[in-house]
Amino acid sequence: MAPPMSASTFLKALKDEGLTVVEVGDWRTHNRNHVGAWGPVHGVMIHHTVTRGTAATVRLCRDGHADLPGPLCHGVIAKDGTVHLVGHGRANHAGSGDSDVLRAVIAEKALPPDNAADTDGNRHFYGFECENLGDGKDPWPEAQREAVERAAAAICRFHGWGAPSVIGHLEWQPGKIDPRGFTMDEIRSRVRDRLK
Numbered sequence: 001m002a003p004p005m006s007a008s009t010f011l012k013a014l015k016d017e018g019l020t021v022v023e024v025g026d027w028r029t030h031n032r033n034h035v036g037a038w039g040p041v042h043g044v045m046i047h048h049t050v051t052r053g054t055a056a057t058v059r060l061c062r063d064g065h066a067d068l069p070g071p072l073c074h075g076v077i078a079k080d081g082t083v084h085l086v087g088h089g090r091a092n093h094a095g096s097g098d099s100d101v102l103r104a105v106i107a108e109k110a111l112p113p114d115n116a117a118d119t120d121g122n123r124h125f126y127g128f129e130c131e132n133l134g135d136g137k138d139p140w141p142e143a144q145r146e147a148v149e150r151a152a153a154a155i156c157r158f159h160g161w162g163a164p165s166v167i168g169h170l171e172w173q174p175g176k177i178d179p180r181g182f183t184m185d186e187i188r189s190r191v192r193d194r195l196k
């Protein structure tokens with residue numbers, strides 16, 4: 001159980017972890033707090049965007065679309081490893097997921113199958129969208145993988161969490177397949193090493 005970081009603290013944590021960060025527009029106050037709660041926070045969620053091109057990807061994640069208003073995450077991790085901050089606060093990224101999974105994340109235990117959609121994830125997870133087509137063929141450059149590792153580790157470090165607090169969207173919400181192209185165990189292993 002932890003209150004979310006302030007925008008300034010979030011920015012500092014990412015930079016202190018060695019990331020290149022781009023602040024997009026009014027990201028500090030761009031959120032969905034008017035429609036629901038933000039916090040307590042319990043973990044970090046990783047996604048892929050199914051988009052091509054960093055500028056278009058960042059725009060979509062900031063603005064959202066007709067069916068799903070933005071922000072669609074907090075940070076967009078581009079192919080080159082740059083993190084573009086598009087929102088801070090409640091964001092439309094996690095949707096409804098499994099309360100058993102949330103309990104496991106809080107306890108930092110092995111994850112059960114995500115077979116229920118009974119819990120508001122947008123309230124409880126920081127979210128990073130990664131620029132990738134999600135077709136299993138589009139490459140994930142090492143710079144991007146490392147940025148995923150650093151971003152997740154930065155948040156874990158601040159909150160005193162371990163690598164089990166980092167999950168993929170596919171581990172949270174039934175029917176989701178993202179991120180595709182690496183395993184979350186691989187990312188958690190890298191986060192674990194970085195936090196040592």
Ligand SMILES: [Zn+2]
Pocket residue numbers: 046047048093169176178
């Ligand atoms: Zn997702």
